[in-house]
Amino acid sequence: MICATVGLIIAGISWSHAAFSDQRNMVSYLRGPYNIDFFYRHNAAFRISAAIHFAHAKQHDILQLTPAICCRDMDVSTDVEYLHCLYNPPRTEPTMEYYGPYVAQSIFNLYRAIDWTHMHHEQTYDILSERSIPWHEKKQWTDRAVEYYLETFDIPRSPAPLDVTMRRAAIMMKPYFTLFRNYYPRSNNFFYAAHWWHPVIYEAMMLGGNDEEQESMVMQTDVIYFSQVLENRPLRMLLSREAMPRYSRLSPESANIFDNLHMLHGIAYDILAYEGWSLEQKKAEMERVIRAMSYQPGDRDLARKFIIPHPDMDPRVYYDWMQSGEGDMTRIMREMLDEMMPHMMQGGMDEQMRGRVFRQFAMKMRPGIEQGESEGSLHDALKKLMPDMQMSHEAMxxxxxxxxxxxxxxxxxxxxxxxxxxxxxxxxxxDPMPPVLQDE
Known part of the structure; x- marks a missing residue:
């Protein structure tokens, strides 16, 4: 009964719940000959993107307003709603505030950062879609869009690789990290599938070129999304370098910006799912993370500091490595945990304990709660294993x-x-010709 009531409350949120508000300055999109071309040329794909962004927006309020005891039921019903929206997608692009009005009233900077980067998604899709821009000019127009994105707004996502910005954000030992993936696995994996779709659409256009093959590549990729990816969703967040290697070489800044946005989504959901802080405290943490993962001096110099693990991937193939929980995102997290250990366990630990630590880490990185996995966040699990683990009280x-x-x-x-x-x-x-489609 409690959980059913929560659902009704979320459905009927009014604007009267605001405790505090933010300045709402926004910036308009950059004008160019490509504006809105993705909408016209690939309308079905545009509407998939709109449905995904509906889900992103709504998830904020769901997590803030749903008691932890109701997470299982809410996760199931939310996934059903998101899938219904995908199969009956919006005709226009929603901003975060449309479907996440409660959180909008208190943590609006989060929505500003997200909506600004969704605008960059649209602009860069538009540039690749626009036939009047010759193929050899796509990069200069993309660079122009990146420059506008980074220099016209106060909190753009960083063009540095996620390997760097995640270390700056320092979230792994916070009390909220992994809560969303562990307790809302269906919703979490819906977004993992979405973060497969976004980059592979770039890759479909990169392989399709300017002419009619582009439509065919995008449509075939959409078919894979509905027929395979949603049925067997990835178990990790795919990075741009994995799922759009060619576009990542064209514009590593843009590719990293999207990785930093997609990770921000997950961090925001973890924070909102955590019941140990007030909304004002969550806002303070969200603002810290937003700043840490924003564009900072020197970030552009690092934009190309990554390895392309699958340079010849075809977006029309849903490879086994895409479905696995192992990949660049997990590697980054594992490295970070290894780097933190000397600080947290200054007396050292034996190999047996190290094995137990990394087994818990591996389970916490995977969606859901497995047999043998400790309840709570990654921090909770490691603290249970290592009661003497040293953490700065202030940093918690x-x-x-x-x-x-x-x-x-x-x-x-x-x-x-x-x-x-x-x-x-x-x-x-x-102007490229699509490769012959070959299964893995």
Missing amino acids: EPGVADAKMVEMMLEGWREKYGNLPDVAPISMDV
């Missing part, structure tokens, strides 16, 4: 990070990848 508070731990992780990244050669640019001299 909302809006604060452990500066020493952040620097340790960044130094760890510099040691591993600081001398990594930049990923090579891609030639755009010739």
Whole structure:
């Protein structure tokens, strides 16, 4: 009965619940010959994107207003609603405030950061869609859109790789990390599937070129989304370098911006799912994370510091490696945990304990709660294993990070990848022909 009542409350939210509000300054989109071309040329795909963004918006209020005891029922009903929206998609692009009005009243900067980056999605889709822009000019128009995105707004997502920004954000030992994926696995995996779809659509256009093959590539990729991906959703967040390798070489800045947005979605959902803080405390933490993952001096110099693991992937194939829980996102998290360990366990730990720690880590990284997995967040699980684990009390508070731990992780990244050669640019001299479709 309680959970049913919560659903009615969420459905009937009014604007009178505001406790505090933010300045709502926004910036308009950049004008160009490509504006709204994705809408006209690939309308079915545009509407899929709109349905995904409906789900993103609504998830905020669901998590803030749903008691933890109701998470299972809410997760099931929410997934049904999201799928219904995908099969009956909106005709226009919703902003976050439309379907997440409660959180909009208190943490509007989160929505500003998301909507601004969704606008960048639209602009960059438009550029690739626009026939009047010759193939060899796509990069200069994309670079123009990236410049506008980064320089016209106060909190754009960073063009640095997620490997760097996640270390700056320092969220892994916060009391909320992993709650969304562990307790809302269906909804979480809906977004993992969405974060498969967004990058592979870029890749479909990169392989389709300017002419009619582009429509065919996009439509075939959409078919895979509905026929395979939604039925067997990824178990991790795919990164741009994995799911759109060619576009990542064309515009690594844009590719990293999208990774940083997609990770922000997950972090925001974790924070909102956590019941240990007030909404004002959640706002403080959200603002900290938004700033940490925003564009900072020197970030552009790092834009190409990543490896392309699957350079020849075809977006029309749903590969086994896409479905697995192992990939670049999990690698980044594992590295970060390894880098934090000397700080948290200054007395060291034996191999047996290390094995137990990383087994819990592996389970926490996967959606749902497995047999043998500790309840709660990753922090809760590790604290149960290692009661003497040392954490700065201040850094556990909302809006604060452990500066020493952040620097340790960044130094760890510099040691591993600081001398990594930049990923090579891609030639755009010739309008491409799609490859012959081959199964994995």
